[in-house]
Amino acid sequence: MVLEEKKVFMHKGMKIVGIFTKPEELPPWPTVIMLHAYSSNKNDNGKIFPPLAKALAKKGYASFRFDFRYSKPPWNAPNESDGYLSDMRISEWIDDALFIAEQFASKDYIDYTRLGFIGISLGGFVGLYAAALSEAISYVVAASAPIEPYTPFIRLGFREENDGSMVLKDLGLRLSREAVEELKSYSIFNVIRKLRDKKVFLVYGERDTITPPEGGIKMCLVLGENCELKIIDNANHRFATLEHVLVNTIVQWIYENI
Numbered sequence: 228m229v230l231e232e233k234k235v236f237m238h239k240g241m242k243i244v245g246i247f248t249k250p251e252e253l254p255p256w257p258t259v260i261m262l263h264a265y266s267s268n269k270n271d272n273g274k275i276f277p278p279l280a281k282a283l284a285k286k287g288y289a290s291f292r293f294d295f296r297y298s299k300p301p302w303n304a305p306n307e308s309d310g311y312l313s314d315m316r317i318s319e320w321i322d323d324a325l326f327i328a329e330q331f332a333s334k335d336y337i338d339y340t341r342l343g344f345i346g347i348s349l350g351g352f353v354g355l356y357a358a359a360l361s362e363a364i365s366y367v368v369a370a371s372a373p374i375e376p377y378t379p380f381i382r383l384g385f386r387e388e389n390d391g392s393m394v395l396k397d398l399g400l401r402l403s404r405e406a407v408e409e410l411k412s413y414s415i416f417n418v419i420r421k422l423r424d425k426k427v428f429l430v431y432g433e434r435d436t437i438t439p440p441e442g443g444i445k446m447c448l449v450l451g452e453n454c455e456l457k458i459i460d461n462a463n464h465r466f467a468t469l470e471h472v473l474v475n476t477i478v479q480w481i482y483e484n485i
Contacts, residue, residue, distance in 0.1 A: 229284040238296065238326050244307035245269055245293025245327075248280040252287045257341035257485055259283060259368075260327055261292035262320075262350030265380075266400065268306045269294050274470045275347060282478045288485075289337070290345075293327060295320045301399045313401050317353070317376055317409050324357035332363035341485050343367055343426075345477060348438065348464065352376050352415065355446075358425055359418035366426035366485055368477055371435055371464050374442040377410040382437045419449050427454040428480045430473060432462030455480070 228251060236243045246269060250256060261276050263269055269292040270277055280290045297310035297319055324344065332339045343366035346354030351372025358367040373379045380402070385393040391404030402410070427450055431440035440458050447454035457480075459472055466473045 229281050231280075234291065234293075236327070236330060238323065241296050241309035242307075243293055243296060243309075243323060243327070245291050246280070248284050248290045248292075250284040250287045250289060254289075254336035255338040256287065256289035256336065257338045258289040258291065258331055259343050259345050259481070260324065260331065261290060262324055262344055262346035262354045263292070263295065263298070264348035264350050264371075265315075266300050266312060266398070267347070267350075268298065268304055270305060271347070275466070275474060278471070279345070279474045279477060282474055283481065286478065286482050288481065291327065291331065293323075295323050313403070314406075315402070316406055317349075317413055320349075320353045321357050321360075324353050325361055328357070328361050328363045339363065341365060343481075343485065345370075347371060349373070349376060349379070352413075355415050355422065355427070356413070356418060358427075359415075359421035364425065366428070367422075368428045368430070368480065370430040370466070370473060370477070371432065371438050372415075372429065372442070373438040374416065374445060375414040377407070377413075379437050380410065415446060416449070419446065423450055423453060425453065426484060428477075428484070429454065429456045430476060431456070431458050432464060432466055432469075433458050433460050434462060435464040437464040 230249045276292045294306045294308035297315040299306040299311045344354035345368040348371045351369030358364040385395045393402040429443040462469045
């Protein structure tokens with residue numbers, strides 16, 4: 228039986244809320260920390276993270292999926308951590324990932340030698356970047372991850388305003404000037420050499436026009452033998468209608484490699 232419990236952490240005076248999924252096996256458990264996409268949340272409408280958590284638990288892996296701080300969108304959504312999406316900074320999301328990794332690495336019920344990240348889209352970039360900076364993380368799985376976080380926002384339809392902010396008017400989403408400047412300054416190639424001693428699994432949709440698979444090819448060329456790339460046929464950026472294929476692909480890789 229798969230057991231789930233809500234966990235709440237305080238970080239920089241703000242609440243981080245997530246769901247910890249435990250397998251039936253006795254601890255310590257190998258554990259994955261799940262990092263959601265921009266304008267998403269820990270449960271992503273039940274399409275990827277919840278079934279992924281249950282599938283991993285059946286294989287003996289624990290997981291923690293949480294809402295980043297500064298992730299509440301302007302519409303009604305189940306994001307429980309403090310802070311609104313309009314105030315997000317990619318540096319704060321990376322900091323959240325590092326903080327959560329440190330919290331779990333110190334728990335006696337966690338196999339700290341097998342602690343890793345799974346991230347989707349912007350969460351995939353955050354996972355890769357944070358893994359490069361973390362001694363606690365030994366592997367990272369990134370799906371639809373960009374090599375730099377600014378261009379995907381343009382491809383999604385965001386447009387820069389005169390004040391330096393960016394907006395996606397159809398959904399009422401806005402990035403502040405400071406957030407945009409941060410996005411422009413980050414690239415996985417700033418830290419990629421620090422990932423060479425970690426296992427990296429990159430997954431892309433064949434038809435992804437937001438973060439094309441070519442970015443993953445470039446990363447694996449630099450990372451070498453510890454990097455593995457999988458391109459899922461007919462899948463788009465969100466793996467729409469093929470979420471189960473993504474889940475099965477990730478579970479299989481983790482089971483065989485971690």
